[in-house]
Amino acid sequence: GAGVSQSPSNKVTEKGKDVELRCDPISGHTALYWYRQRLGQGLEFLIYFQGNSAPDKSGLPSDRFSAERTGESVSTLTIQRTQQEDSAVYLCASSKGQLNTEAFFGQGTRLTVV
Amino acid sequence: KNQVEQSPQSLIILEGKNCTLQCNYTVSPFSNLRWYKQDTGRGPVSLTIMTFSENTKSNGRYTATLDADTKQSSLHITASQLSDSASYICVVASPAGNKLTFGGGTRVLVKP
Numbered sequence: 001g002a003g004v005s006q007s008p009s010n011k012v013t014e015k016g017k018d019v020e021l022r023c024d025p026i027s028g029h030t031a032l033y034w035y036r037q038r039l040g041q042g043l044e045f046l047i048y049f050q051g052n053s054a055p056d057k058s059g060l061p062s063d064r065f066s067a068e069r070t071g072e073s074v075s076t077l078t079i080q081r082t083q084q085e086d087s088a089v090y091l092c093a094s095s096k097g098q099l100n101t102e103a104f105f106g107q108g109t110r111l112t113v114v
Numbered sequence: 115k116n117q118v119e120q121s122p123q124s125l126i127i128l129e130g131k132n133c134t135l136q137c138n139y140t141v142s143p144f145s146n147l148r149w150y151k152q153d154t155g156r157g158p159v160s161l162t163i164m165t166f167s168e169n170t171k172s173n174g175r176y177t178a179t180l181d182a183d184t185k186q187s188s189l190h191i192t193a194s195q196l197s198d199s200a201s202y203i204c205v206v207a208s209p210a211g212n213k214l215t216f217g218g219g220t221r222v223l224v225k226p
Contacts, residue, residue: 004157033214042203042218043158056213091157093214100146100165100207103214105157 002026004106006092012112013082021077021109025094032075033093033103034067043091049075050097082113117141118217120204126223127194135220137187137204145209149178149189152201152219161189161202194224 005024013019025032034046045059049069060066064082069075079086089110095103118139127133139147146165150158162171166182175192191198204217 035216043216045213045215048213093157100163102148102160102163105159107157 004092004094004104006090006106006109008109009107010110010112012114015084015113016081018078018080019082019111021079021090021111023075023077023092023094023106025073025075025092026104028072028096029094029104030072030097031095031103032069033095034075034077035091035093036061036088037091037108038088046077046090079111082111084113087111087113118204118206118215120202120217120220122220123218124221124223126225129194129196129224129226131194133191133194133222135189135191135202135204135222137189137217139185139187139204139206139215139217141206141208141215143209144182144185144206146207147178147180147187148205148207148214149176149187150203150205152203154200158203191222194222196224196226198222199224 007022030051032049035043037043047067048056064080067077089108091108093103093105095101121136146163148163149161151161152158161173161176162178164171164180170179177190180187201219201221203219206215
């Protein structure tokens with residue numbers, strides 16, 4: 001596709017369940033970012049992948065959160081044993097990875113933990 | 115800790131008027147500064163990207179300025195339209211891995 005695609009667009013899950021969110025970046029983009037945005041709040045950095053380098057996981061809020069990326073393609077963000085405070089919009093972005101290149105965002109996955 | 119601070123948090127302006135949003139950052143080292151527009155329920159969309167050597171850049175009715183010495187940027191919206199109602203986010207990129215640090219955003223509401 002032409003843009004960053006995220007799925008599902010909405011997810012309602014019960015507290016304690018695991019969820020997996022998917023991001024398909026723009027083809028050829030080596031850099032991929034995950035962010036979390038709580039209602040009415042700014043974007044919080046979660047994790048950053050750049051090519052084959054070790055990912056920057058400094059933003060992951062707890063060990064319940066993990067993310068994987070295979071090569072320069074799809075990424076999945078997994079949240080284990082979800083809590084109500086995990087309710088947020090999870091945004092994925094990708095870029096060509098070079099300095100000063102634009103990052104393009106997906107529409108996000110709205111996660112609601114009940 | 116938030117290394118990108120934006121002000122005001124929100125503002126209301128009348129259609130046709132101008133407004134200026136502020137961004138102060140402490141991110142260092144710094145490679146570029148971006149302004150994004152985020153409509154409700156949508157992902158952010160890039161408006162401008164400026165490197166440390168640029169001090170102004172325009173995109174239609176949006177004009178961004180950058181003072182890399184004082185680590186301040188502004189986004190000026192000229193002749194506002196109802197469609198300008200959105201959150202405007204200042205983002206600073208670090209050269210190390212091109213990591214993006216987001217400000218909390220300024221929520222703009224344009225009223226007729």
